[in-house]
Amino acid sequence: MNGKRYLKIIWILGLLAFATYSHSQELITNGSFEDWSNGVPTGWLKESGVNLSQATNPVYHGNYSIALQATGTANAGVYQDVSVTPGVSYTFKVALFAVNGTGTKGVGFLISWFTSGNSFISSTDVKYANVLNSWVVDSIVADAPPDAAYARLRIRCYADNVLGGYADKASFYRTDSPPQGTPPSFTSIVRNPEYPEPNQPFNVVATVSDPDNDIVACSLYYSLNFGSFQGIGPDSSRNNSYYFGIPGQNSGFFVRYYLLAKDQYHTVFSDTFGFQVGGFSFSVYFENDNLVERLGEFIHGATYSLDCCYYEIFNSTIVDSLIAAKGRGVRIRIITDSTYYNEAGVQRLISNGIPVIHEGVGANSTDHIMHNKFIVRDFGDSDPSNDFVWTGSFNAGDYLHVDNVVTIRSTELADAYTKEFNQMWGSSSISPDTLASRTGTRKSDVLSKHIFISGSDTIWLYFSPQDNPIQYVCNFAAKARSSISYLIYSFTRYDLRDTLISLHNRGISVRGVHEDNAGINPVFSDLQNAGIEVYWANISSPYNLLHAKVMIVDTAYVITGSMNWSNNGTGDNDENLLIIRNSSVARLYWEWFKAHFIEAGGYLGVKDAGTGEGTVTKTILFYDDVKFPVGNLVIFDASGREVKKVGSEKYWDGKDSQGRLVKPGIYFVRDEKGNLTGRLIKIK
Template structure:
């Protein structure tokens, strides 16, 4: 999967690949559907472009619902090389799979890729530590009807252990993968003593020296019924300590399938019993996903796993595409490439703000701070042990979260997951959490004031290189973290220097008139 030309919208339902061969089989391409995200009872129109050096004699669309029997339909109409098919409306939550087949007058045939769509809107639940994550996870496990597959770094707190044992005792199939460091904990041993199969990453011939750092659960995927498939992921560990954490729960068969594939290769099989000879973890894992981009209820979602997908590259790409603002909370941040991308975004006028855990490895903090980016060490309430979040909000539309710290180990060695979601409502929930942690740490979100108030101060040119002119006097210049840089007095221009006469760094600055609830954003380019 290559997202070089990624514009922020998943296009897994469009296939531009050619299927022609030396025998001149029909060429099937540009398969699209409308609507992209069908609702219950809504017919789906599938359009395919089919060309051939001869004549297309037969074309059919094959579809099936919830892994059932394949049904074929003939095209409703054809216009030149465009073939139009209809899939009848289905029930909410049903999973539809479909592909196109064609034969020409020389009896050469071609078959397209198979595509999937789930009927209905996306369903999300977003939780933070204030939502009592242990209880939310216990409830999530309690609602399992058929299967629970849990890959979690720490999975031994009483609430979670009791919930898993209760699910096991009522007949739910439970499989657990944890980290070697916690296999001897009492809670983990209680799971094993209850008969639940539990393994860690350091077993079998394919074991590696790394951390199984996942924090995901797949629920009810193994019953073959797409209507009740859920995933849980985020930064939350079921451990003894309370941290500033997040979790997101999503109803989706395709996402459940993606996380289940990751689980099964670490488990070594798709059965109830692990196969330690086939189990692969860490750098022995391979990319087992047919695609990394999905459309869930109209929302674009991307899923990546460490180390096989090197997920940090997709965070860098996400930052490089930012248009207005980036806010993040991070436990450990050591990657220069992501740090450089954030500095570059800041210098081109994107508002960037971040909060770092001060007891973890965070060398990028100094680089960002020295570049003028308003970053802060966390200042959490006393009941929380650390800032354990690992999420980023971009343009209040995209959210990146998961288990991965932004480090070499996170992207290149450990078992981790990253999920990127394009949904403004979900992004707003994460932005609110970021705002609380950011202001608590000492930051000021001036970007909000700029958007709320029509400026009476005019600045030109903006962005500027050396001098920015204004239409009024007695102005004050602030940097993006709210610190006073300079008072201009009678001057109607700013030469990009602070009160000591030193040139300021490129980035975002705010111009304010004292006593007025107005300010304007200016961007110094160099």
């Protein structure tokens, strides 16, 4: 299910990069925090009340940034003293990435002025990061007081006992004497092919803008499977374009690379790019695929870790599988809902040494539901090819419902789900930190991006409640050009109701099946009264109810996950929502929808059923034989193959012209003029 485009300019702009200026102009030492000693960046001093770490993600410039985590409630960070001349204007510039808080929280920087006798004079106002989870660059421009001898340049964490954020590329210089010259910049970086097949070499072409015409080097650094970066020079260059060749890699390998350009005074770096060889790999399962067995197989495939964020996870088969995985040495962490924490299966997991918490630990509340159903498998080992995510509507409890599951191999997606899991777990270690744990409305958006692309495939990922995912359901639905088809357990949101009615009024085909419970589907009658084809689900044993939360847009996009279309689902509960653009995945979901739509009493025309022809006016469901009001008809199957002619007897016994019983499925009827007059559905 992988797609590719062989040539695409993946970045066309002056890629943001700070220059490393010559020390005759730059007054800070180690402003990019690349060099460290004894847990502190070289040239900087650490204040009490903060933990520092050399971070590889996120990074604004170079290979590292500095992470600042408060160990108490006092503001603290790192500082560096730099000699200044009284009365001279200086500029202090820093890139900040806030994780917890903005405004007067998170991370910030300031200048404090001191005399030669180390007496404090004054400080500037603090510059704080003004957005979360994104790099911002800001500056302080200030004159040194008349009696100032040195400036204390402070970068600080303004958060209580949590990670405030990151800082990178600090720079301090005389405002009237900025670093010399204009730094080079990357105007385009092209990868060809954009998404290489396994073992297929690829090229990177970098075009550099250099107003001063003093480029001395351009290099590419690449890393395999998150190992160390290795540098290579260009195979050739022409007119400030540099051509690099990188050998092909195995399927599932994760390749990262960035570029470096130097002139006489500056060194600039591009963004770091990454992709997984072979792209996404999807598997889709529905209730008839025995989801308990499929989940057991998924768990059995783990070799390193399983992070399970699961509303119900006490099915005996699944509990046995998890205990067996732990016995193989797999690291397992589980977050479940407090409603089921005392279930025998969950307690058996705990007694076997598997750590389990629920949404109400620490400062969190049980007023909401931990309703996720996702598992991250084997993320964090040295092999990205085994990084998988399992998600959907399926609960591993005592009852079977009409459900769906999708598994996706993607290191980037596994990383995103792991970030959300760690936020709820309170740490990245095997042991939870219940004091740092955040669930429900206490959570923040911890993802640096929500859109993941590989070739022609795209995945959008959002979490409740911090992302308010219902807005994306409405937005994607509103863009439909031909059809909306959905299966839903609970639908209470009026904004989505209004979106669907508006689509219907514009001539877009809208069809839906709801769990047969008006209390959790109050919009059903509104949709029905608007003329939309909606039906109550017709579910038969061994399944208890329609539990899906799925929408198919234009038979091209699938919206799935754990979130019902309700106020609690989007605004209170812990949920995940995936939007997948992949034609093969969409087709599987469409076939699944069709079966349940027909079972619920819905009707699909011939074109919808797959023959490509017009519309039929009559649908008949039958088991053994079917009677017709007229004779001289022809029965044919969905592929257009003639099955049998019906003469004056005016009935069909469900057999073909050779006397063999036909298989259950959809059949169509033509009259003696060749007109389509009806559709037959053989149930069994």
